Amino acid sequence: MNIGTLGEFELIKRLTAHLPGRADVLLGVGDDCAVLDLQSEALLLTTCDSQVEGVHFTLQTSSPEQIGRKALAINLSDIAAMGGEPRYALISLILPPALPLSVLEGIYAGLRAEATRFNTALVGGNVAGTGQAAQLIIDITLLGTVERGHVLMRSGAQVGDILFVTGTPGDSAAGFYTLLHPDPAYPARAQEVVRQRHRTPNPRVHEGRILSQLGTNVVTAMLDISDGLSGDLEHLCTRSQVGALIEAERLPLSPALRAIAAHTLRDPLDWALHGGEDYELLFTVAPGSEQLVSEAVQSATGTPVTPIGVILPAPDGMKVRYSNQREERLASKSWDHLKASLERPAAEK
Numbered sequence: 001m002n003i004g005t006l007g008e009f010e011l012i013k014r015l016t017a018h019l020p021g022r023a024d025v026l027l028g029v030g031d032d033c034a035v036l037d038l039q040s041e042a043l044l045l046t047t048c049d050s051q052v053e054g055v056h057f058t059l060q061t062s063s064p065e066q067i068g069r070k071a072l073a074i075n076l077s078d079i080a081a082m083g084g085e086p087r088y089a090l091i092s093l094i095l096p097p098a099l100p101l102s103v104l105e106g107i108y109a110g111l112r113a114e115a116t117r118f119n120t121a122l123v124g125g126n127v128a129g130t131g132q133a134a135q136l137i138i139d140i141t142l143l144g145t146v147e148r149g150h151v152l153m154r155s156g157a158q159v160g161d162i163l164f165v166t167g168t169p170g171d172s173a174a175g176f177y178t179l180l181h182p183d184p185a186y187p188a189r190a191q192e193v194v195r196q197r198h199r200t201p202n203p204r205v206h207e208g209r210i211l212s213q214l215g216t217n218v219v220t221a222m223l224d225i226s227d228g229l230s231g232d233l234e235h236l237c238t239r240s241q242v243g244a245l246i247e248a249e250r251l252p253l254s255p256a257l258r259a260i261a262a263h264t265l266r267d268p269l270d271w272a273l274h275g276g277e278d279y280e281l282l283f284t285v286a287p288g289s290e291q292l293v294s295e296a297v298q299s300a301t302g303t304p305v306t307p308i309g310v311i312l313p314a315p316d317g318m319k320v321r322y323s324n325q326r327e328e329r330l331a332s333k334s335w336d337h338l339k340a341s342l343e344r345p346a347a348e349k
Contacts, residue, residue, distance in 0.1 A: 064106025090126075094128050173276065185263070220286055233332075240284075246308055246330060
């Protein structure tokens with residue numbers, strides 16, 4: 001069996017099954033960040049992510065500055081998903097020898113802009129060459145902190161909790177579609193909005209901080225939507241040992257998403273449920289606290305938060321209910337780097 005057949009998540013499970021631990025590792029593999037206890041007032045959050053040219057980005061569809069901003073934003077989103085505050089980033093670059101210096105300078109301009117926006121210090125990293133290979137790789141490690149008793153994990157959801165999402169999922173997938181299938185007849189403003197959402201996602205750091213301060217008795221579980229709502233919901237259900245029901249008509253679809261879907265004759269729900277790289281927060285709220293949570297986030301950040309479903313017992317699995325009350329099993333279509341590489345051309349994430 002090769003790793004492409006095995007798939008990303010099964011591979012991770014096998015590689016991490018017997019890792020040595022320490023008493024100060026409160027949470028290792030299986031969430032958006034590792035949580036480490038250094039015996040200080042706050043817990044340490046650590047995460048890392050790689051962006052590979054031709055897989056996650058191309059210089060033909062994004063500017064160097066946009067690539068730099070997004071590379072850091074996806075790591076910031078992991079810290080946001082735990083309710084934490086980002087602090088320090090290390091940047092490792094794997095560089096093809098023919099890469100123009102201007103491209104690298106543009107990427108660093110984007111990294112600096114995103115770091116400044118979220119008060120994150122770029123404190124070091126590494127540079128290596130690719131030899132004769134032509135792919136640029138940007139690998140980032142990000143450290144953050146969160147107060148004791150306020151870290152939000154994937155494992156806290158309870159039956160009866162209300163499922164919420166920030167923002168409007170699906171926009172990034174629609175934006176990526178327009179980049180892969182250019183058409184001068186796309187509605188201009190809608191195309192601009194969804195492409196921006198894909199190229200420079202907005203990590204919900206401020207929203208995550210508000211949610212974590214409400215306490216784990218109010219906000220019970222959280223993660224970010226990187227692989228797609230259905231796939232990331234499956235991660236939450238697996239870790240919390242629950243099921244879930246999504247009300248399709250409650251999904252917050254942006255006007256831009258609807259416009260692009262109408263033009264392309266595609267179902268906007270498909271992008272909202274299964275499209276990746278939104279970096280919105282998907283979280284569960286104890287019943288009775290819905291208004292408190294909505295008002296707290298929207299008043300502090302202006303970001304809309306929407307109840308989209310409810311947590312069910314584990315045997316019920318994941319379901320979606322449509323406006324005619326018809327229910328279907330919700331299949332997870334999570335992005336899998338290894339399986340996808342066997343099924344799709346490069347950069348078609």
